[in-house]
Amino acid sequence: MDSKNYIELVRRMYAHPRLYGFFSEDEISEALSRYRSRIETILDRAEKESITREAYLLSSMRFVAKSVHRHYYSSNLSENAYVYSHFSEDAVLEVPADAFFDRNRRRIQDADTSGIGFSPQVFIGKLAPERRRLLYLVIKCAWDIDEELLGKCSYALGMPEQYLFNLIELVKRRTEASRSQIHQLNEKLNILWIRMRVLELRLDTAIAKSDREEVRSCLERCRKRYRQLLEKRSHRKSSISNEFISDLLNVPKGSVDSGLYYLRKNAQSRKPLAEYQELG
Incomplete structure (x- = not known):
C-alpha cells in the first residue's frame, strides 16, 4: 500500500x-x-x-x-444484552432485530455474542439447505464482503441486514489475530522472494570464488526458509476455518464442509446454480 x-x-x-x-x-x-x-x-x-x-x-x-x-x-x-425468550416461527425471518428485544428477555452467556443481539441458532433452524450454504459462504468471505453485497445476502437469506452486519463484524473480531498472522507470513514470503532474486543476481555477477560461495550459502538458507514458510502457509489457507464457522453457528462441521464443497464444485464445473438465482 x-x-x-x-x-x-x-x-x-x-x-x-x-x-x-x-x-x-x-x-x-x-x-x-x-x-x-x-x-x-x-x-x-x-x-x-x-x-x-x-x-x-x-x-x-x-x-x-x-x-x-x-x-x-x-x-x-454489552452489560445489558438480552434475547427475547419467545418468538413466533413466522416472524423469525421477517421481523427486524429490534423486535426481538422485549421485557421477557434473558442474558446471553457469551459476552462476545452479545454484540449481535441473539444466537445465530435462532435463524439456522429456519433456513432451507441452499440458504444455509449461502450463510456458510458469507461467513467464510467475511473479510472480503462489501456493503452492497451484504445487503443482497441479507435479502437472500431473509435476515435483517443489521443483524447480518453485526454477525460479520463478530467474525472479523474473532479472526483478526489469525488474519494478521497470515498477513505477516505473506510479508515474510514476499521479502524472502525479493532477497532470493537479488542473491541470484549477485551470484551470476560475482567474480571472486569466496564471494560466490558466501552468496550461494546465503541463497540456500533463504530458499530453505522460503520452503518452510510455504509449507506453513499451506496449512493456513484461510483465517476463517470451517471449524470456526461450525462453532459460531453451532452446527456440525460436516454440514459446513459439505455445504461449501457443494458450492465450490458447482462453481468450478460452471453448472448453473438456479436455486441461488431464485434467492436474488
Whole structure:
C-alpha cells in the first residue's frame, strides 16, 4: 500500500467526516485505530478500480464508519444484552432485530455474542439447505464482503441486514489475530522472494570464488526458509476455518464442509446454480 494514498485519505476524512459516513473526528480516530488493516486493504483494491476508484473508496469507508457505529452500539449494550425468550416461527425471518428485544428477555452467556443481539441458532433452524450454504459462504468471505453485497445476502437469506452486519463484524473480531498472522507470513514470503532474486543476481555477477560461495550459502538458507514458510502457509489457507464457522453457528462441521464443497464444485464445473438465482 502507498503511504501517500493513506495519508491523503486520512486528510480528506478529517476535512469532510460526514462525506465518509462519520459524525465526528473521534469516530475517524477510532476507525483508524481499530480498522487500520481493513482500510489499507480498501486502498489497495481501490487502486485496481481506475474508473470507479473514488466511488469505491467512498462506499467502502462508509461501510467502515458503520462498523464504528456498530462497535459503539455493541459496547453500550454489552452489560445489558438480552434475547427475547419467545418468538413466533413466522416472524423469525421477517421481523427486524429490534423486535426481538422485549421485557421477557434473558442474558446471553457469551459476552462476545452479545454484540449481535441473539444466537445465530435462532435463524439456522429456519433456513432451507441452499440458504444455509449461502450463510456458510458469507461467513467464510467475511473479510472480503462489501456493503452492497451484504445487503443482497441479507435479502437472500431473509435476515435483517443489521443483524447480518453485526454477525460479520463478530467474525472479523474473532479472526483478526489469525488474519494478521497470515498477513505477516505473506510479508515474510514476499521479502524472502525479493532477497532470493537479488542473491541470484549477485551470484551470476560475482567474480571472486569466496564471494560466490558466501552468496550461494546465503541463497540456500533463504530458499530453505522460503520452503518452510510455504509449507506453513499451506496449512493456513484461510483465517476463517470451517471449524470456526461450525462453532459460531453451532452446527456440525460436516454440514459446513459439505455445504461449501457443494458450492465450490458447482462453481468450478460452471453448472448453473438456479436455486441461488431464485434467492436474488
